[in-house]
Amino acid sequence: MKFLFSFAPTFSTRLINSLLTRFTLCLFTLSLIGCAFHEPVPNPITVTAPEAPSQDEGLRKEIDRLEKIIAEKDKIIxxxxxxxxxxxxxxxKVNKEATRTQIKLHRLATKPSTASAIAETEVILENxxxxxxxxxxxxxxxxxxxxxxxASVLFTQDQFASAxxxxxxxxxxIDLITHPGNKKTSDENNHFFEFNTPIQLHTRTNVNLRTSPSADAKVISALKKxxxxxANASLGSxxxxxxxxxxxxxxxxxxEARENNDP
Structure with a gap:
């Protein structure tokens, strides 16, 4: 019995040592296998980025582009x-030609009729x-x-419409003279009537503008020659x-009637 008890620890120790040895061998073997199949890690590839253009160069390019655009626009304008x-x-040119043509036609169209009207009126006044x-x-x-x-003066100046x-x-x-019934009468001696067309006149001398047709009426203002x-109406003188x-x-x-002026 003593022999058995003395042998047991020795056997256990040997067994443990044997297992440790085998485990160590396995680890060593695996390590060798891993080294055999381990691929070398490639060196990292360094990519050099292109240098960014400087700020001044970018501004110059933008200015050149804008100048080209402006030049094109200026050309179009x-x-x-x-x-x-x-x-x-x-x-x-067309308007000038049209105006000259209208003036020429106006003269050709109105000159005979104006001359005839002036002559006819002169005959009536003489009568x-x-x-x-x-x-x-x-x-x-x-x-x-x-x-x-x-009107005769204006006719000689080719101002036929004014004449x-x-x-x-x-x-x-003349119609008011020859047809008294066309007048608006205020009394038996004086006739008040309004002109269909105002008559352009000018003063012969210095005269007084009065409030009513009388030498005793109040003076509105003094008019120079x-x-x-x-004139738009008449009452007596x-x-x-x-x-x-x-x-x-x-x-x-x-x-008196104004001369050398349009009505």
Whole structure:
């Protein structure tokens, strides 16, 4: 029995040592196998990035690009301006030609009729001189004569439209003389009537613009010689005139038709 107990520890120790030896051999073997199949780790590849352009170079490129765009736009604008100038010149030339043509046609169309109207009115006025007419109508006769004279002057200046306007006013005055029923009467001696077309006159001398057709009426303002007025009515020897937003009465002897001016 003592022998058995003394042998047991020895056997256990040997067994443990044997197992440890085998385990160590296994680990060693595995280590060798791992070394045999271990691939070397490749060296990392270093990629060199291209150098970024400097800030100044980027600005120069952007400026060049913008300058090209501006140059292209300027070229387009210049071409458009040239086309517009050519069109404007062509249009202006056409308008001038059209205006000259209209003026020429106007002269050809109105010159004979204006000459005929002036001659006809002059004949009527000459016939009125042979007729006894009221004193109030003599003022109208004188004014009509001045209007015809002015129309004749305008005719020589080829202002046919203006001449016809004066003739129309003269004919209106003649009509009032020859047809008394067309007048608005205020009493038996004086006749008040309004002109269909205002008569452009100017003062012969310094005169007073009055509030009513009377030498005793209040003076509105004093008018100097050659003051332009527009007569729109008559009462006896007085004419109602308008100027500078004022209206009053002037004695007809101090007025005459304006010459060398459009009505």
């Amino acid at each position: 210049n071409n458009q301006n040239i086309r517009q100038e050519n069109q404007a010149q062509t249009l202006q 009125l001189k042979q007729v006894q007419i009221p004193a109030a109508d003599k003022i109208l006769q004188v004014q009509a004569h001045h209007l015809v004279e002015t 016809m306007n004066y003739i129309a006013q003269a004919k209106h005055l 050659d003051t332009a007025v527009s 007085w004419l109602r005139v308008h100027l500078d937003q004022k209206q009053g009465w002037l004695f007809s002897a101090g007025l």
